[in-house]
Amino acid sequence: MASASSSSSSSSSSSPLFFLILVFAAALVESMPVFVPGSYQGSLKKQIKKVEQKIPYKTHYFPQVLDHFNFHSKSYRIFYQKYLMNSKYWQKGGPIFVYTGNEGDIDWFAANTGFMLDIAPKFHALLVFIEHRFYGESLPFGKKSTKSAETLGYLSSQQALADYAVLIRSLKKNLSSEASPVVVFGGSYGGMLAAWFRLKYPHIAIGAVASSAPILQFEDITPWSSFYDAVSQDFKDASLNCYEVIKGSWAELEAVSSSKRSLAKLSKDFRACKNIYSIYSARNWLWSAFVYTAMVNYATEANFMKPLPAYPVEEMCKIIDGFPRGVKKLRKAFAAATLYYNYSKTEKCFNLENDSDDHGLHGWDWQTCTEMVMPMTCSNESMFQPSSFSYKEFADNCMREYGVIPREHWITTEFGGMRIKQVLKRFGSNIIFSNGLQDPWSRGSVLKNLSSSIVALVTEKGAHHADFRAASKHDPDWLIKQRTQEVEIIQKWLHEYYIDIKED
């Protein structure tokens, strides 16, 4: 992803789902413009609050071990890991569907994974959503959890997977249902965790549904420019003019001088609640709108990160294409972005610069600075400003911020990814990689079958884990079909499992 300086600086990886801190690294460089994604964090929190009251899950807390892989006195420390359960449809001995939580509050994921609730009655399944350590309420050191490397040090994907293994095993024992088959589900980073969980803990999960899981977004497995090229393609597919307007808007923005007067004018044009300090605040705000909208370019009206109409990319492009010729590109781009930020028409002004409180949630930042190094660049063909990725620059920023050096080869060493077809052709089984090609993260996921039971379900018009959303009467046929295929495959896994049990 492009960093604050326009052409040569490092891009960092961003959270597949929340994308919370778009290019935090750049934000750390003193006197460089802050590059963070708009002001939606606050509204997200409000949404989560609303969600809590609605979702049909009971909250539990599990005493979890801090460090599964070492045995120091500190490793034995216990923290309380939040998980949600719904046993309304469960018949004892029936399957357990577990959502492997990702980088955020688990209620939020539960609320946006209606698919599991929809299919639970058919399978008589118990539903469990487990929160990822260091997110939501599952903070091993309370409020101090994300303050320094000494506490954050225990935040890693392997620890999270081990958490899930320990919790699931304990839960099954407590339910006296140890023979119940477990299927794991996850979207985005949670989907990566689900797939990896099946690969690392096949004795605990009989299968995994990994939706929009970019497990190949590491090192040079996937071309570094693919993410932004995919965002750009969505807009180009909607309208070539739209793509060109956005592509041309950056130069107009760069041309704005950084004088106080110019910034005040720009702030006014952008309906900023407060005058901005840098043109890059406006840039990042636009940038985020286009990226997120591509990600959630759902076929139906939805309210995932923000309320949006069906196919919002097309809607944005309609706004752009609707302007007369002479209007400045930047003005058109701004108007398009307001669809993302204000489809509900409730915002009177926009917070283009995040307030500092929002920076408290450093979990994903930390993960990108340690193991989740996903290099990204913008090519000349993208609608964004070209940018490169320098590992050194990225690492320097991480060192400055956290005192850690990213382990750039670790994820592929621990979980693989290189030559994945060759490796998994004769190893492993029972994983669905589902993707929608509208979602730029799909480019870093598995888009072809790897074996007869490690399969890819790809839809051309799907977006970021669209299949995991609750069914709606407006769902298009291809989405209904994708979900039906998933149900059939899960049925097959369960069928085989029950046969195998009997044979033993």
Next chain:
Amino acid sequence: MASASSSSSSSSSSSPLFFLILVFAAALVESMPVFVPGSYQGSLKKQIKKVEQKIPYKTHYFPQVLDHFNFHSKSYRIFYQKYLMNSKYWQKGGPIFVYTGNEGDIDWFAANTGFMLDIAPKFHALLVFIEHRFYGESLPFGKKSTKSAETLGYLSSQQALADYAVLIRSLKKNLSSEASPVVVFGGSYGGMLAAWFRLKYPHIAIGAVASSAPILQFEDITPWSSFYDAVSQDFKDASLNCYEVIKGSWAELEAVSSSKRSLAKLSKDFRACKNIYSIYSARNWLWSAFVYTAMVNYATEANFMKPLPAYPVEEMCKIIDGFPRGVKKLRKAFAAATLYYNYSKTEKCFNLENDSDDHGLHGWDWQTCTEMVMPMTCSNESMFQPSSFSYKEFADNCMREYGVIPREHWITTEFGGMRIKQVLKRFGSNIIFSNGLQDPWSRGSVLKNLSSSIVALVTEKGAHHADFRAASKHDPDWLIKQRTQEVEIIQKWLHEYYIDIKED
């Protein structure tokens, strides 16, 4: 395994290969007799020295990360991990055969795994033996490595597996041979690591040969009494009288009073170099002789832990059976044990009590007190004194010694083992579990095929990783056949790998 008190106390697990500290826990209980296995550690060290000069490997040291799963400043500490290489037979691009080192000096394992050297020319294979962290020279904190839980905390099987993954990947890169297929080999605990490595790192190793790997010796997967029942069966098969003499000898030993005079007499009878402090020293010394001899009941003369004739259990029983009827059982048992301790006729007296220096090597002890909890008991049918296992007592001892609580369910959570056939029937591939039924550890290993490519090669007359020893002209047909099968299976893995590479 029986503890020092004869009937009701806890048994601990012992090192599959070295069995270095037989029942350390008992040894920790004040005023209880020390139960440690004879005095062979010293001679072992001498042997290793000799071995170093002979084995055709070059020694290297790899800068290894201390903690792969966390990201504290300490996690980044580097230590130097020893590994051995032989590239005499390697053709670049050809396979790499890696031995996943277990709980001891890597030279020792290299010297006793002649099989790999024997087959290297046929495969044009590079040979690599990697030392396990915290053993041999691979001490992350130098001499202080095993002093306390704060340093030992980093000793775990998962860290060891990650070490192997990181080292292998780096090695392949440095050799510019990244497409070379890797096959891992391991015996005993090293075999467990090899099998687990294939399951956890299929992207790094295309297959594993796990010889005498008791991966099912955890929790209640394998009956707790099976190990000592198997030792006893070996002796019973050789001669029922032999079994009965040994079984009866313990009561005679228990009848010896603990007066100084009686102990002096016992010491003299046992040709002790120094008078012993407790009758249990004599018991443990005998016990170890029988257990180790059963483990290494090889079909040919061998010098694994000590020089021994072919089928040493039979030879021991010939000694016992050769005595006239009236002779005391204890005297017969002692005479049999001297076969183990003095087949080479070089010992003038025996060190029945280990000297304290030997206790420095606490690595395996630590591992049993943290994750390697393998409960063992002696049943009434065994030739040993009956004993039970109490997790609580075991845990109390670990707490006293190291300040740690064993995680008794951790290995099966992390690596599985329960219902293994069901789990691996449709998951994973390319593992050979080879076992000889003479070896008591075979009972905790995989003795039946789990799938078409996760197979068990079992020989009735084989002992502890007999297949891994160098070929000798005296090898019986069944051993030659077992090794041939292994070579054929490895050839098949490599053949498939090269086909798959081309298809990609």
